[in-house]
Each structure stands twice: as C-alpha cells, then as structure tokens.
Amino acid sequence: MDFVFLYETFVTLISAIPTTLQLAATSVALGTILALGLALCRLSGIAPLDWFARAYIFVFRGTPLLVQIFLIYYGLSQFRGVRRSMFWFILRDPYWCAIIALMLCTAAYSAEIIRGGLLSVPHGQVEAGRACGMSRFLMFRRIVMPLAVRQSLPAYSNEIISMVKATSLASIITIMEVTGVAAKLISETYRAIEVFIVAGAIYLAINFLLTRIVVLIEYRLSPHLRQAPSLQPVAAGEMR
C-alpha cells in the first residue's frame, strides 16, 4: 500500500464532499415534502389523487435512477420546446437536473414509508384525541405525526443512506462529486483500487455519522421503551 498516494487521494476527494452532501441533503429535503404530499394523496380516499400517487410511485420506483437521470438530463434537452421553455434555465444546469432526478426518485420510496408510518398509528390513540376535542390539525401535529415519524424512522434512515450513495450517479452528468473526482483520478493514474478504497471510506464515514444521528433521534422519540427514571424515595415523614 502506497500511503502517500492514499493520503493525496484523500485530500483531493475531500474537496468534493460538500457537493455530495449538498446533493443528498437538498434532494432528501425536497423529496420528503413531495413524499408527504404523495402519501396524503394515497390516504385521502379521493380516487383521482390516489391513482395519481399510485402511478407516480409505480413509475419512479420501477425504473432505475440511472435511467431517470439520463432521461431528465439528455432526454428532455433533445426537445426544442423544452430548450425554449421557461424551465430551461433550471434544466440547463446539470446540478439541478441531478437534484430533480434524485428528488423525484426518493419521493416515490419515501411516500410508501410515510404511508406505512401513518397507517401504523393505533386507532385508539386517534379516538382518544378526538374524545379530548382536538381539531384534526392539532391531532395530526400532536398525535399522528410524532407516532408516524417514530414508526417510519428506521425504514426512512435506509432511504437517506441509499440517497447519499445514489448521489454518485450524478457524476455521469458532469457533476464532480466524490465519485466523479475519483473516476477522474483513476483515469489519470490507472490506480483504481486505491482511489476507490478511499472513496468508499468517505461514503462509509458519511453514512456512519448519519446512522448515529438517526439513532439519536430514535432514542429521543421513544422514551416509552426505556425504563422511567426512578423517583427519589419520599421521606417517610412526608408520607402523611
């Protein structure tokens, strides 16, 4: 192992980490909002909304993300109409094309996770809320949402991690994130193993931190699973 080379590679790849994190964070954030909308459509009981969400999830979950990126970046730009439209200033930019593709894809997966979380909220608790005279919104905010988030967090953390890894596909549309820079280094040095080991280690480190954060949130959201802090024994004289 050539440690000097590994170190140099590491230093070069570090400069690309912000791009990777930005891609992942932006697309997950926007994707979650879209996913919440889709999940609510699925549960709305209104047939057209339900079917729209079903179709969307079917298409975006059923096709490879690589193909979606290619279609959005190279496919849409083939049409003169698209190039002359008001959306072109966004679609012209490879960075936004990557964000759009990642966002649309993660929304399809997350919608199902959120739907599962919402459905898992026990009926009794909803009824209890209603019995207390809570409005629909208040009940959603205080009871349904926290429970649904707690239920879907493990599955959702999977989705976040796979999105961090999916950003590596953005390198095919000229974005120089960690994998893009790694591929460039390889074609210059012909040393695939060392470069990919370093790149892999960087993704591993990012995802390690991410999983720790999710574990922390899960811990905060599930006090009912922990033993209640033991109360101070009350002095005998105060028993009366």
Next chain:
Amino acid sequence: MKIMKTLAAGMFAAFTLATGASAQEKTEITIATEGAFPPYNLTRPDGTLDGYDVELAHYLCDHMKIKCTIVAQAFDGMIPALNAGKFDAIMAGMSATEKRKEVIDFSMSYGSTGQAFAVLKDSDLSTMPLKDALYSLSSNEEGARKAVEELKPLLKGKIIGVQSASIASRFIDEYFKDTVEKREYKTTEQHDLDLIAGRVDVIMASMGYLKTAVEKPTNSDIEIVGPRFQGGFLGAGSSVGLRKSDTALKAKFDEAITAAKADGTLKTLSMKWFGFDLTPQ
C-alpha cells in the same frame, strides 16, 4: 533421459532460430490491422481489407522491398499478440502513447489528426479565426501559444465540453485554465448532445472523431472551427507498432514513412480517406 536431452536440444534450437530470425534482415512480414475502424482501416463487403492504414502499408512495403501479408485482428489483444510473435507490425490507427511505449516500440508517426474545436453553426464562435491552421506543441510551441492568446478573448467565460481524462481535457487545463469553464463527459457522444442542447458552447476532440461526428444526420448543426493542435503531450499520432527487439525493422519503417511524407503520399492518401491532411508536422 535421452528424451529429455532431445527435448532440450530441440528447445535450444528453436530458441536460437527464433532470436536469429529477428536479428536477420526480413524479406517477408505480417502486418496486423483491425479492419473495423474506418476510415483508418475497414473490411470491404467481399472480405478484403482497405482504408488509410492498409493502402499506406502497401506503399511502405513496396518501398522497403518486403513482401507483406496484412491480417485482421481484434484491437484489444493486438499488443500482446505482437509480442508473442503472431505478426511483426501493427498498423491500426494506433496512437503512440507513453503507456503503450512501455510495452512495444513505435515507428515515427504516419498520421496526426490533431485536436480541434466544434461549435453550433449559429453560435457566435462559428467565426473562430485561424481556421484549419495546424500548430505543433513540440516543433512550434511559440506559434501554438500565440494562437492560444488569439483565441482567449473569444473563449472567455465560455463552457467547453471534453471527454474525461482525454488529451483534449489536458490541453484545456494547460492552455485555457482560467479562460474557460471545463465540463468533462464520459463519452464524446455525450458532449455532442450537450453542444446541441446548448449546455456547452464549444467542444474539443480529435479531428478524426469530429470529422465523422459532424457527418451524422443528428449532428447537422455542428461544425468544426478554428485551428488544430498536435504534438507534445497531445501524442505523436498514429504509428506503426513494433516489437522492441526489431530495431532493424523500425529503422526501415521510419525511412519508408519519411519517403511517403516527402513525396506527398501521406497527403494524397489522407485527403482520399479523411478529407483533410494528416501529414505530421
């Protein structure tokens, strides 16, 4: 015991024969080409080989007074096969790169396409000056630098598409680093698409590639503009690949190529097959 001795003697004889043969003057050689890389080399419907490499090979062999047999081979296994003695020379549009030079030897270059720019026909860059001028980074570095300075104000702030890790990419890094924004693509077809889409303003690639790319009906809006650059780290161009031990044959090929350059054969043949002059400067 006796068998072993005979075997050893036989092997020794074969070895001396083999090494002896390469040291001797050759009167008959086999040249490998690909037969599937037009216009460098191609296979006609009747199975015969043709193309720039093939026609030039016939000329060079006549000049060297050596009887040549030209055979078609897969490109990726050519270098190991040459070293294994399956044939004696490679003429398959193969560029003499540093990497290949570690394993085999190359004659002098017999065809250099150079790196050229291409833009959309209605672009403001379509009037790029120095059209068709050819600058060598090795023999005319100063001229090349001058040309670069002339192009800089025109290309200022433009986005240029190149293939990732290609020599064009390195050229932009060395000569236009702070002038243009470089985007790197996995394949040359992808930067063609983005040129048409208007995401990049100009592309740079091998003239040999661009010449065939602009012929495609989908690329009818693209045109080749401005000067070309070659030599130096841009590579010496296509050369005859030879075994490192065959120094006598290399000298003969070099001499024959010099003659082909001098009498205009390289120019005539490249005009015929490529439509522009490939003669290395």
